Amino acid sequence: MNPLIQPSENVFFEKQKKPSFNTFGESERGNFASASEIYNAIFKNAFHAMYIALANESIIQFNKKLYKMFSYSEEEMNTLKSDHLFDMEEVAYIDFLKKREEKGIAKAEITAIKKSGIRFPCRITSVAYESESGKKVSMNTVIDISDSLSARWNIS
Secondary structure, X not given: OOOOOOHHHOHHHOOOXXXXXXXXXXXXXXXXXXXXXXXXXXXXXXXXXXXXXXXXXXXXXXXXXXXXXXXXXXXHHOOOEHHHOEOOOOHHHHHHHHHHHHHOEEEEEEEEEOOOOOEEEEEEEEEEEEOOOOOEEEEEEEEEOHHHHHHHHOOO
16 A cells, blocks of 8 residues: 555545435435335436336336337326337347346347337346335336437438
């Protein structure tokens, strides 16, 4: 260790307590009463389209960005499964589902399908977990990458 830098002189070297939902005080929590309210606020206001699905791919929760990305109404989205949104026969999608099943986490670039039938490239990330009630669920984030692919390949 450098003799000019003593651990006691620099807070970077001191052990820091990591924040968690359970350690937030009233001032940090603001108007939120519980961790679930904080989670719901983050989910609802996320920068990207997100959804939670059961093991059978039934969508049980989604944010506004998801149904807008796919051009569905909120009511229509409530009736869909995630396999309505993606090309289920695409090798990349099949591999994505297999990887998530094996490792509990996966990401891929796959083809998404809007309500109108228009297909577009997207990046999907997914984490599988067991809910408090014991159900297998996955949390998924979807990003439309059409513009970045066009810019990368200079396609108009």
